[in-house]
Amino acid sequence: MESDSDGDSKWTIFRAATDMNDPQFTLGMKFATKQEFREAVQSYGFKNGKDIRTLRNDKERVVVECSLHGCPWRIGLRKVVNSHSWRILNMVDVHEGCTWAWENSMVKASVIAKRDAVCSKEGFYASDQQAYRAIWKAKKQRVGDDEDNFKKIWSYCAEMSRKNPKTTCVVKLSDLIAENGQNRFLRMYICWKASKLGFKHCRPLIGVDGCHLRCATTGMMLTAVSVDANDSLFPLAYAIKGLIPAFVDVLHGVEHRFCVKHLHANMKVAGFQGKALKDALWSCARATTLNSYNDSLRKLTALDEDAYQWLGDKSPSEWSTSHFSTHNHYDMLVNNICESFNLSLLVARDKPIIDCLETIRKMLMSKFFEKKTKGSWLEDTDMPNNCWKVEES
Numbered sequence: 001m002e003s004d005s006d007g008d009s010k011w012t013i014f015r016a017a018t019d020m021n022d023p024q025f026t027l028g029m030k031f032a033t034k035q036e037f038r039e040a041v042q043s044y045g046f047k048n049g050k051d052i053r054t055l056r057n058d059k060e061r062v063v064v065e066c067s068l069h070g071c072p073w074r075i076g077l078r079k080v081v082n083s084h085s086w087r088i089l090n091m092v093d094v095h096e097g098c099t100w101a102w103e104n105s106m107v108k109a110s111v112i113a114k115r116d117a118v119c120s121k122e123g124f125y126a127s128d129q130q131a132y133r134a135i136w137k138a139k140k141q142r143v144g145d146d147e148d149n150f151k152k153i154w155s156y157c158a159e160m161s162r163k164n165p166k167t168t169c170v171v172k173l174s175d176l177i178a179e180n181g182q183n184r185f186l187r188m189y190i191c192w193k194a195s196k197l198g199f200k201h202c203r204p205l206i207g208v209d210g211c212h213l214r215c216a217t218t219g220m221m222l223t224a225v226s227v228d229a230n231d232s233l234f235p236l237a238y239a240i241k242g243l244i245p246a247f248v249d250v251l252h253g254v255e256h257r258f259c260v261k262h263l264h265a266n267m268k269v270a271g272f273q274g275k276a277l278k279d280a281l282w283s284c285a286r287a288t289t290l291n292s293y294n295d296s297l298r299k300l301t302a303l304d305e306d307a308y309q310w311l312g313d314k315s316p317s318e319w320s321t322s323h324f325s326t327h328n329h330y331d332m333l334v335n336n337i338c339e340s341f342n343l344s345l346l347v348a349r350d351k352p353i354i355d356c357l358e359t360i361r362k363m364l365m366s367k368f369f370e371k372k373t374k375g376s377w378l379e380d381t382d383m384p385n386n387c388w389k390v391e392e393s
Protein backbone atom coordinates (compact mmCIF):
# COMPACT_ATOMS: atom_id res chain seq x y z
CA MET A 1 0.00 0.00 0.00
CA GLU A 2 1.30 3.46 -0.80
CA SER A 3 0.28 6.82 0.46
CA ASP A 4 -2.09 9.01 -1.48
CA SER A 5 -0.07 11.30 -3.73
CA ASP A 6 -2.94 13.48 -4.95
CA GLY A 7 -3.50 15.51 -1.80
CA ASP A 8 -4.00 14.28 1.74
CA SER A 9 -1.03 11.96 2.23
CA LYS A 10 -2.30 10.31 5.42
CA TRP A 11 -4.68 8.09 3.42
CA THR A 12 -3.49 4.89 1.80
CA ILE A 13 -4.32 3.76 -1.70
CA PHE A 14 -5.34 0.20 -2.42
CA ARG A 15 -3.08 -1.28 -5.14
CA ALA A 16 -4.90 -4.18 -6.73
CA ALA A 17 -1.72 -5.72 -8.17
CA THR A 18 -0.03 -6.16 -4.78
CA ASP A 19 -2.75 -5.85 -2.16
CA MET A 20 -5.45 -8.06 -3.66
CA ASN A 21 -4.05 -11.36 -2.34
CA ASP A 22 -4.30 -10.41 1.31
CA PRO A 23 -6.27 -7.18 1.62
CA GLN A 24 -5.74 -5.10 4.78
CA PHE A 25 -8.35 -2.39 5.10
CA THR A 26 -7.64 0.93 6.80
CA LEU A 27 -9.84 3.92 7.50
CA GLY A 28 -9.75 6.36 4.59
CA MET A 29 -8.24 3.81 2.17
CA LYS A 30 -8.88 4.79 -1.43
CA PHE A 31 -10.11 2.47 -4.18
CA ALA A 32 -10.03 3.26 -7.90
CA THR A 33 -13.44 1.73 -8.51
CA LYS A 34 -16.29 0.23 -6.56
CA GLN A 35 -15.64 -3.07 -8.31
CA GLU A 36 -12.08 -3.08 -6.99
CA PHE A 37 -13.35 -2.75 -3.43
CA ARG A 38 -15.87 -5.53 -3.90
CA GLU A 39 -13.18 -7.83 -5.24
CA ALA A 40 -10.94 -6.96 -2.30
CA VAL A 41 -13.74 -7.84 0.13
CA GLN A 42 -14.24 -11.14 -1.65
CA SER A 43 -10.53 -11.92 -1.46
CA TYR A 44 -10.52 -10.94 2.23
CA GLY A 45 -13.41 -13.35 2.87
CA PHE A 46 -11.50 -16.20 1.22
CA LYS A 47 -8.24 -15.48 2.96
CA ASN A 48 -9.77 -15.17 6.44
CA GLY A 49 -12.60 -17.68 6.20
CA LYS A 50 -15.30 -15.08 6.72
CA ASP A 51 -18.64 -14.88 5.03
CA ILE A 52 -19.17 -11.21 4.19
CA ARG A 53 -22.48 -9.91 2.91
CA THR A 54 -23.41 -6.69 1.18
CA LEU A 55 -25.90 -4.53 3.04
CA ARG A 56 -25.97 -1.66 0.60
CA ASN A 57 -24.67 -1.13 -2.90
CA ASP A 58 -25.69 1.96 -4.85
CA LYS A 59 -24.22 4.90 -6.77
CA GLU A 60 -22.96 6.58 -3.60
CA ARG A 61 -22.26 3.93 -1.03
CA VAL A 62 -21.28 0.33 -0.40
CA VAL A 63 -21.74 -1.23 3.04
CA VAL A 64 -20.52 -4.74 3.82
CA GLU A 65 -20.62 -6.68 7.07
CA CYS A 66 -19.76 -10.09 8.52
CA SER A 67 -22.82 -12.27 7.96
CA LEU A 68 -22.58 -13.88 11.38
CA HIS A 69 -25.30 -12.32 13.51
CA GLY A 70 -23.77 -10.27 16.32
CA CYS A 71 -20.28 -9.93 14.83
CA PRO A 72 -19.39 -6.21 14.62
CA TRP A 73 -17.06 -6.38 11.55
CA ARG A 74 -18.28 -3.82 9.04
CA ILE A 75 -16.96 -1.49 6.34
CA GLY A 76 -18.68 1.52 4.78
CA LEU A 77 -17.35 2.84 1.46
CA ARG A 78 -18.34 6.17 -0.04
CA LYS A 79 -17.79 7.78 -3.43
CA VAL A 80 -15.48 10.79 -3.22
CA VAL A 81 -17.29 13.96 -4.34
CA ASN A 82 -16.34 15.14 -7.83
CA SER A 83 -14.06 12.17 -8.34
CA HIS A 84 -14.26 8.64 -9.67
CA SER A 85 -12.57 7.14 -6.63
CA TRP A 86 -14.08 5.60 -3.52
CA ARG A 87 -12.96 5.80 0.11
CA ILE A 88 -13.49 3.82 3.32
CA LEU A 89 -15.50 6.19 5.47
CA ASN A 90 -16.11 4.03 8.51
CA MET A 91 -15.07 0.58 9.60
CA VAL A 92 -14.96 -1.85 12.51
CA ASP A 93 -12.13 -4.26 11.79
CA VAL A 94 -12.85 -6.73 14.62
CA HIS A 95 -14.58 -10.09 14.42
CA GLU A 96 -16.40 -11.38 17.48
CA GLY A 97 -17.83 -14.85 17.93
CA CYS A 98 -17.50 -15.92 14.32
CA THR A 99 -15.30 -18.89 13.52
CA TRP A 100 -14.14 -20.06 10.11
CA ALA A 101 -17.16 -19.91 7.79
CA TRP A 102 -17.46 -23.31 6.08
CA GLU A 103 -20.47 -22.40 4.03
CA ASN A 104 -19.04 -19.36 2.39
CA SER A 105 -21.67 -17.77 0.19
CA MET A 106 -18.85 -15.87 -1.49
CA VAL A 107 -17.53 -19.02 -3.11
CA LYS A 108 -18.97 -18.50 -6.52
CA ALA A 109 -18.28 -20.39 -9.70
CA SER A 110 -16.93 -17.23 -11.31
CA VAL A 111 -14.32 -16.82 -8.59
CA ILE A 112 -13.23 -20.44 -8.81
CA ALA A 113 -13.08 -20.17 -12.59
CA LYS A 114 -10.90 -17.09 -12.18
CA ARG A 115 -8.48 -18.98 -9.97
CA ASP A 116 -8.39 -21.78 -12.54
CA ALA A 117 -7.54 -19.22 -15.19
CA VAL A 118 -4.55 -18.15 -13.11
CA CYS A 119 -3.40 -21.75 -12.97
CA SER A 120 -3.52 -22.25 -16.71
CA LYS A 121 -1.84 -18.90 -17.32
CA GLU A 122 1.05 -20.06 -15.21
CA GLY A 123 1.31 -23.17 -17.30
CA PHE A 124 0.06 -25.79 -14.85
CA TYR A 125 -1.27 -29.03 -16.10
CA ALA A 126 -3.16 -31.29 -13.75
CA SER A 127 -4.19 -34.84 -14.54
CA ASP A 128 -7.49 -36.13 -13.13
CA GLN A 129 -5.61 -38.03 -10.48
CA GLN A 130 -3.57 -34.99 -9.49
CA ALA A 131 -6.71 -32.93 -9.26
CA TYR A 132 -8.36 -35.61 -7.13
CA ARG A 133 -5.35 -35.72 -4.80
CA ALA A 134 -5.34 -31.95 -4.59
CA ILE A 135 -8.98 -32.03 -3.49
CA TRP A 136 -8.12 -34.60 -0.82
CA LYS A 137 -5.23 -32.51 0.46
CA ALA A 138 -7.29 -29.36 0.49
CA LYS A 139 -10.05 -31.16 2.37
CA LYS A 140 -7.55 -32.36 4.98
CA GLN A 141 -6.10 -28.90 5.44
CA ARG A 142 -9.50 -27.34 5.59
CA VAL A 143 -10.78 -29.42 8.45
CA GLY A 144 -7.59 -30.12 10.36
CA ASP A 145 -6.37 -33.46 11.46
CA ASP A 146 -9.13 -35.92 12.28
CA GLU A 147 -7.30 -37.26 15.31
CA ASP A 148 -6.77 -33.77 16.68
CA ASN A 149 -10.46 -33.23 16.25
CA PHE A 150 -11.25 -36.19 18.49
CA LYS A 151 -9.06 -34.73 21.24
CA LYS A 152 -11.25 -31.63 21.29
CA ILE A 153 -14.37 -33.63 22.17
CA TRP A 154 -14.02 -32.95 25.89
CA SER A 155 -13.85 -29.19 25.55
CA TYR A 156 -16.67 -29.31 23.01
CA CYS A 157 -18.83 -31.21 25.49
CA ALA A 158 -17.92 -28.85 28.34
CA GLU A 159 -18.83 -25.85 26.22
CA MET A 160 -22.19 -27.41 25.36
CA SER A 161 -23.04 -28.00 29.01
CA ARG A 162 -22.01 -24.46 29.85
CA LYS A 163 -24.11 -22.77 27.15
CA ASN A 164 -27.03 -25.17 27.26
CA PRO A 165 -27.20 -26.75 30.74
CA LYS A 166 -30.35 -28.86 30.17
CA THR A 167 -28.81 -30.58 27.19
CA THR A 168 -27.44 -34.08 27.68
CA CYS A 169 -24.00 -34.68 26.30
CA VAL A 170 -22.18 -37.83 27.42
CA VAL A 171 -18.80 -39.09 26.28
CA LYS A 172 -17.73 -42.62 27.14
CA LEU A 173 -14.27 -44.05 26.85
CA SER A 174 -13.50 -47.64 26.10
CA ASP A 175 -11.68 -49.89 28.57
CA LEU A 176 -9.22 -50.62 25.82
CA ILE A 177 -5.99 -48.69 26.06
CA ALA A 178 -4.48 -47.23 22.90
CA GLU A 179 -0.77 -47.34 22.05
CA ASN A 180 -0.22 -43.92 23.61
CA GLY A 181 -1.52 -45.17 26.97
CA GLN A 182 -4.82 -43.32 26.78
CA ASN A 183 -8.31 -44.78 26.72
CA ARG A 184 -9.94 -44.98 23.34
CA PHE A 185 -13.09 -43.07 22.47
CA LEU A 186 -16.10 -45.38 22.69
CA ARG A 187 -19.17 -43.28 22.16
CA MET A 188 -20.78 -39.89 22.50
CA TYR A 189 -24.46 -39.15 22.95
CA ILE A 190 -26.20 -35.82 22.44
CA CYS A 191 -29.80 -34.90 23.18
CA TRP A 192 -30.59 -31.19 23.01
CA LYS A 193 -32.94 -29.52 25.46
CA ALA A 194 -35.14 -28.42 22.55
CA SER A 195 -35.54 -32.06 21.52
CA LYS A 196 -36.48 -33.10 25.04
CA LEU A 197 -39.12 -30.37 25.29
CA GLY A 198 -40.46 -31.03 21.82
CA PHE A 199 -40.73 -34.78 22.28
CA LYS A 200 -43.45 -34.21 24.90
CA HIS A 201 -45.70 -33.18 22.00
CA CYS A 202 -44.62 -35.89 19.57
CA ARG A 203 -46.16 -39.30 19.02
CA PRO A 204 -44.67 -41.71 21.58
CA LEU A 205 -42.63 -43.48 18.98
CA ILE A 206 -38.94 -43.62 18.26
CA GLY A 207 -37.18 -44.69 15.10
CA VAL A 208 -33.49 -45.53 15.31
CA ASP A 209 -31.16 -45.82 12.38
CA GLY A 210 -27.44 -45.84 11.76
CA CYS A 211 -25.11 -44.61 9.10
CA HIS A 212 -21.36 -44.62 8.64
CA LEU A 213 -19.17 -41.62 9.28
CA ARG A 214 -16.88 -41.00 6.41
CA CYS A 215 -14.00 -39.12 7.98
CA ALA A 216 -10.62 -40.83 8.38
CA THR A 217 -11.51 -42.00 11.90
CA THR A 218 -14.49 -44.01 10.78
CA GLY A 219 -17.33 -44.86 13.09
CA MET A 220 -21.07 -45.14 13.21
CA MET A 221 -23.48 -42.32 13.63
CA LEU A 222 -26.79 -43.37 15.17
CA THR A 223 -29.80 -41.13 15.03
CA ALA A 224 -33.11 -41.25 16.86
CA VAL A 225 -36.11 -39.44 15.48
CA SER A 226 -39.74 -39.18 16.39
CA VAL A 227 -42.79 -38.03 14.49
CA ASP A 228 -44.62 -34.89 15.51
CA ALA A 229 -48.41 -34.57 15.45
CA ASN A 230 -48.11 -33.11 11.97
CA ASP A 231 -46.57 -36.41 10.82
CA SER A 232 -43.25 -34.80 10.09
CA LEU A 233 -39.83 -35.75 11.25
CA PHE A 234 -38.68 -34.63 14.68
CA PRO A 235 -34.98 -35.17 15.54
CA LEU A 236 -34.47 -36.46 19.09
CA ALA A 237 -30.90 -37.47 19.69
CA TYR A 238 -27.79 -38.67 17.96
CA ALA A 239 -24.75 -40.61 18.94
CA ILE A 240 -21.43 -41.68 17.59
CA LYS A 241 -21.59 -45.50 18.19
CA GLY A 242 -23.87 -47.45 20.60
CA LEU A 243 -27.26 -45.77 21.10
CA ILE A 244 -29.87 -48.52 21.39
CA PRO A 245 -29.01 -49.73 24.95
CA ALA A 246 -29.44 -46.18 26.20
CA PHE A 247 -32.99 -46.11 24.90
CA VAL A 248 -34.00 -49.45 26.38
CA ASP A 249 -32.80 -48.25 29.77
CA VAL A 250 -34.00 -44.70 29.76
CA LEU A 251 -37.32 -44.45 27.99
CA HIS A 252 -40.18 -46.48 29.34
CA GLY A 253 -43.60 -46.36 27.75
CA VAL A 254 -42.19 -45.59 24.34
CA GLU A 255 -42.57 -48.17 21.62
CA HIS A 256 -39.65 -49.55 19.68
CA ARG A 257 -40.39 -50.68 16.18
CA PHE A 258 -38.34 -52.53 13.67
CA CYS A 259 -38.32 -51.31 10.16
CA VAL A 260 -40.00 -54.07 8.13
CA LYS A 261 -37.70 -53.39 5.19
CA HIS A 262 -34.73 -54.11 7.42
CA LEU A 263 -36.48 -57.09 9.00
CA HIS A 264 -36.91 -58.51 5.51
CA ALA A 265 -33.26 -57.80 4.67
CA ASN A 266 -32.22 -59.69 7.81
CA MET A 267 -34.53 -62.52 6.89
CA LYS A 268 -32.87 -62.80 3.49
CA VAL A 269 -29.44 -62.87 5.13
CA ALA A 270 -30.68 -65.66 7.40
CA GLY A 271 -31.36 -67.68 4.24
CA PHE A 272 -35.11 -67.18 3.79
CA GLN A 273 -35.46 -65.81 0.30
CA GLY A 274 -38.03 -65.50 -2.47
CA LYS A 275 -40.92 -63.25 -3.34
CA ALA A 276 -43.58 -65.50 -1.81
CA LEU A 277 -41.93 -65.27 1.62
CA LYS A 278 -41.41 -61.54 1.25
CA ASP A 279 -45.10 -61.04 0.41
CA ALA A 280 -46.12 -63.21 3.35
CA LEU A 281 -43.95 -61.19 5.72
CA TRP A 282 -45.38 -57.91 4.46
CA SER A 283 -48.95 -59.14 4.73
CA CYS A 284 -48.22 -60.10 8.38
CA ALA A 285 -46.77 -56.63 8.92
CA ARG A 286 -49.71 -54.85 7.29
CA ALA A 287 -52.37 -56.95 9.04
CA THR A 288 -54.53 -54.66 11.12
CA THR A 289 -56.34 -57.27 13.20
CA LEU A 290 -55.15 -60.25 15.18
CA ASN A 291 -57.18 -62.61 12.96
CA SER A 292 -55.68 -61.37 9.75
CA TYR A 293 -52.23 -61.47 11.33
CA ASN A 294 -52.72 -65.12 12.30
CA ASP A 295 -54.01 -65.92 8.79
CA SER A 296 -50.96 -64.35 7.18
CA LEU A 297 -48.65 -66.06 9.62
CA ARG A 298 -50.22 -69.45 8.78
CA LYS A 299 -49.51 -68.80 5.09
CA LEU A 300 -45.91 -67.93 5.94
CA THR A 301 -45.55 -71.10 8.03
CA ALA A 302 -46.92 -73.17 5.16
CA LEU A 303 -44.27 -71.66 2.87
CA ASP A 304 -41.34 -72.21 5.21
CA GLU A 305 -41.54 -73.63 8.71
CA ASP A 306 -37.98 -72.44 9.51
CA ALA A 307 -38.77 -68.88 8.54
CA TYR A 308 -41.64 -68.99 11.01
CA GLN A 309 -39.28 -70.22 13.72
CA TRP A 310 -36.83 -67.46 12.88
CA LEU A 311 -39.55 -64.83 13.17
CA GLY A 312 -40.63 -66.31 16.50
CA ASP A 313 -37.76 -64.52 18.25
CA LYS A 314 -39.18 -61.17 17.28
CA SER A 315 -42.17 -59.81 19.09
CA PRO A 316 -44.92 -58.87 16.57
CA SER A 317 -45.57 -55.73 18.62
CA GLU A 318 -42.38 -54.42 17.13
CA TRP A 319 -43.21 -54.93 13.48
CA SER A 320 -46.87 -55.74 12.79
CA THR A 321 -49.64 -53.13 12.73
CA SER A 322 -52.00 -55.69 14.29
CA HIS A 323 -49.95 -55.68 17.49
CA PHE A 324 -49.13 -51.98 17.68
CA SER A 325 -50.71 -50.19 20.58
CA THR A 326 -53.21 -47.61 19.38
CA HIS A 327 -52.17 -44.82 21.70
CA ASN A 328 -49.53 -43.32 19.45
CA HIS A 329 -51.87 -42.94 16.45
CA TYR A 330 -49.23 -43.90 13.99
CA ASP A 331 -48.67 -47.01 11.95
CA MET A 332 -45.22 -46.43 10.54
CA LEU A 333 -43.78 -49.69 9.26
CA VAL A 334 -40.75 -48.50 7.43
CA ASN A 335 -38.00 -46.43 8.85
CA ASN A 336 -38.25 -43.92 5.99
CA ILE A 337 -38.35 -41.08 8.40
CA CYS A 338 -35.00 -42.03 9.94
CA GLU A 339 -33.47 -42.51 6.57
CA SER A 340 -34.54 -39.11 5.35
CA PHE A 341 -32.93 -37.60 8.44
CA ASN A 342 -29.73 -39.50 7.75
CA LEU A 343 -29.81 -38.26 4.19
CA SER A 344 -29.91 -34.68 5.39
CA LEU A 345 -26.81 -35.45 7.46
CA LEU A 346 -24.82 -36.44 4.36
CA VAL A 347 -22.79 -33.25 4.36
CA ALA A 348 -22.00 -33.57 8.05
CA ARG A 349 -20.86 -37.19 7.82
CA ASP A 350 -18.05 -36.17 5.52
CA LYS A 351 -16.38 -34.00 8.15
CA PRO A 352 -14.19 -34.75 11.18
CA ILE A 353 -16.05 -35.23 14.42
CA ILE A 354 -16.28 -31.66 15.77
CA ASP A 355 -17.17 -30.15 12.40
CA CYS A 356 -19.67 -32.93 11.91
CA LEU A 357 -21.33 -32.25 15.27
CA GLU A 358 -21.32 -28.51 14.64
CA THR A 359 -22.99 -28.94 11.24
CA ILE A 360 -25.75 -31.03 12.81
CA ARG A 361 -26.18 -28.58 15.67
CA LYS A 362 -26.63 -25.65 13.28
CA MET A 363 -29.04 -27.65 11.15
CA LEU A 364 -31.19 -28.61 14.16
CA MET A 365 -31.12 -25.09 15.53
CA SER A 366 -32.53 -23.56 12.36
CA LYS A 367 -35.05 -26.38 12.02
CA PHE A 368 -36.36 -25.92 15.57
CA PHE A 369 -36.43 -22.16 15.16
CA GLU A 370 -38.37 -22.44 11.93
CA LYS A 371 -40.95 -24.75 13.54
CA LYS A 372 -41.28 -22.50 16.57
CA THR A 373 -41.81 -19.41 14.42
CA LYS A 374 -44.37 -21.21 12.26
CA GLY A 375 -46.33 -22.41 15.28
CA SER A 376 -46.08 -19.30 17.42
CA TRP A 377 -49.09 -17.52 15.93
CA LEU A 378 -51.38 -20.54 16.16
CA GLU A 379 -54.10 -20.61 18.78
CA ASP A 380 -53.96 -23.49 21.21
CA THR A 381 -56.98 -25.12 19.60
CA ASP A 382 -55.49 -24.86 16.11
CA MET A 383 -52.45 -26.82 17.10
CA PRO A 384 -52.09 -29.87 14.92
CA ASN A 385 -51.32 -32.00 17.97
CA ASN A 386 -54.97 -32.09 19.00
CA CYS A 387 -55.09 -35.86 18.83
CA TRP A 388 -52.35 -35.95 21.42
CA LYS A 389 -54.29 -33.62 23.70
CA VAL A 390 -57.58 -35.53 23.38
CA GLU A 391 -55.60 -38.63 24.24
CA GLU A 392 -54.42 -37.12 27.52
CA SER A 393 -57.86 -36.10 28.79
Ligand SMILES: [Zn+2]
Binding pocket: 050, 066, 067, 068, 071, 072, 073, 094, 095, 096, 098
Ligand atom coordinates in the same frame (compact mmCIF):
# COMPACT_ATOMS: atom_id res chain seq x y z
ZN1 LIG B 1 -17.14 -11.86 11.89
